[in-house]
Amino acid sequence: MTNLANQTGDNRIIGHLNGSNNGPTVVFFGGIHGNEPSGEKAIQDVLLRIEEEKIPVNGNIYGIRGNIEALLAGKRFLDHDLNRSWTVENIEKIKNTSEKELLNEDKELFSLYQVLWDILETEPGPFYFIDFHTTSSKTLPFITINDALINRKFSKLFPVPIILGIEEYLEGPLLSYINDQGYLSVGFESGQHTAKEAVENSIAFMWLALVYSDALKRADVKGYEGYYLQLQNSAMKNASFFEIIYRHPIDSKDQFSMLSGFKSFDVVNKGKLLAEHNKRAVLALQKSSIFMPLYQSQGEDGFFLIRRIPKLALWLSRVLRKIRMPALLPILPGVSWADKKKGTLLVNKRTARFLAKPLFHLLGYRNRQINKNEILMSSREATAKNKMYSGTWWYQK
Known part of the structure; x- marks a missing residue:
């Protein structure tokens, strides 16, 4: 293991494993919320075992700490929520503000931003970004994703529920920012904050993710079947898709x-x-x-x-996106391109009511109201770097 903590001057990097073979770059985040230490513990556990057992690595594996000061304090955040701060406007504001004037989470974001882009600009793809979280209530383990087909396809490999559409209700999550850049990004909620099972589920998820991404070979991971069963049993065999309403x-x-x-x-x-x-x-x-x-x-x-979400709706949405049906939406009255390159639409509220939100969701669009009369609809498919993942086994499945 290459530990970069001393090189960066802080403990941002939990560890970095650089394999001798070509392969993906898999990045795990733990502790974006400081009262959620399970992900950080899981990352430490898995990276250490890979090193001790000399498991061959393909590509690169990174483990990254999120809100370091909040983790030390055991608080969700100190000044404001780090996982609600990843907007283009806020990032530019932070970059143009003197360090003395920055709040704790602003400093944490800027540090993470630098590490993120250093990885993107120096390592080969395909890229996989996974963010570990826990909840304050008891829960089945589950995945949250922005609704892009690359995220769906990869998430379906795991035997846990998958939640779509959270980006429509939250502004500024880290994974939404990464997804906007076109890369596969998955959030995993492993259980209740203090539950032992939350760490165990995160460990199991990490091993499976490393195998599914081809960073590790399944045959080299002792107990692979047990990790799959761990998640399947914790999720009570619920692997359905859900949407937030x-x-x-x-x-x-x-x-x-x-x-x-x-x-x-x-x-x-x-x-x-x-x-x-x-x-x-x-x-x-x-x-x-x-x-x-x-x-x-x-x-x-x-x-x-x-x-x-019914299976028929999932199938239909996949088919319509593949034939690029969403490209025809601007011919409808009250619908126009806000930014064709980014796949964003401006939709008159009357049109939105007529067509209904579920139809836009079917085609991969999520909405943000920008004024009394118009809604901004964003599609993850327009920016998704599908070609980067087209050669993977799970994408072709």
Whole structure:
């Protein structure tokens, strides 16, 4: 193992394994939220074992610490959420601000940004970016992805639920920024913050990811089948696709209290009492499954609601994207290109209501309202570097 910590002047790099053979570059992030140390521990465990057992590596494997100061303090963040800061505008602002004026998370972001682009500019592809997280509530392990087909195809290899569309509700996650650059990026939520199983699930996921990306050969990984079963059993054999249909936002000044006992993927009926927000009852708007209910003091998301995506809808969306059906959308009234190269559309709100959000989702578009009359629709397919991954076994599967 090549430990770069001394070279960078901090402990940003957990480790770097540089294989003798050509292969992918696989990058794991742990501790983007400082109260979520399971990913960091898993990365340390797996990299150390690869080194000790002299397992042959193809390409490069990186382990990167996220919010170092928050990890030391055991807090989600110190000044603001590092995983809500990765927008082009914010990055440019940080780059043009003196270091003395930067808040803790601004400094952390700039350091991560430099490491990220150093890897992208010096290492060969294909690139795989995986960000480890945990939740404040009990949960099945699950994957979150931006809805690009390269992310879907790779994520389907893992025996856990897959959540689509989180980028529509959150601004500035690290993986959304990476996905905007066209690279495969996957978030893995391994369990509850303090649960032993969260570390075990992260370790299992990391081994599988290294095999699936061809960074390691399956035959060289002792206990491979056990790692697969670990995730499959922890997920209770639930490997369905879900989409987010509602987010309950909260402000740092708000009084929010989730009712006790909820865990992710619990089914709730319409009208079910879920939480109290500023002394008002919060009810489920429709029958759905609750997702990431908040049981900690820091956070901007009270809870989400999700629903299962039918297999037919997944198949149809894949077919329509492959025949480039989304390219025909601008011929519709009220729809125009905001940026054709980036695949972003401007959609009149009346048109959006007429066509319905599920249709845009089917074609790979997620929305952000920019004013009273228009919605900005962004497609991950337009920027995805599909050619980079077209030669991989899982892409051709």
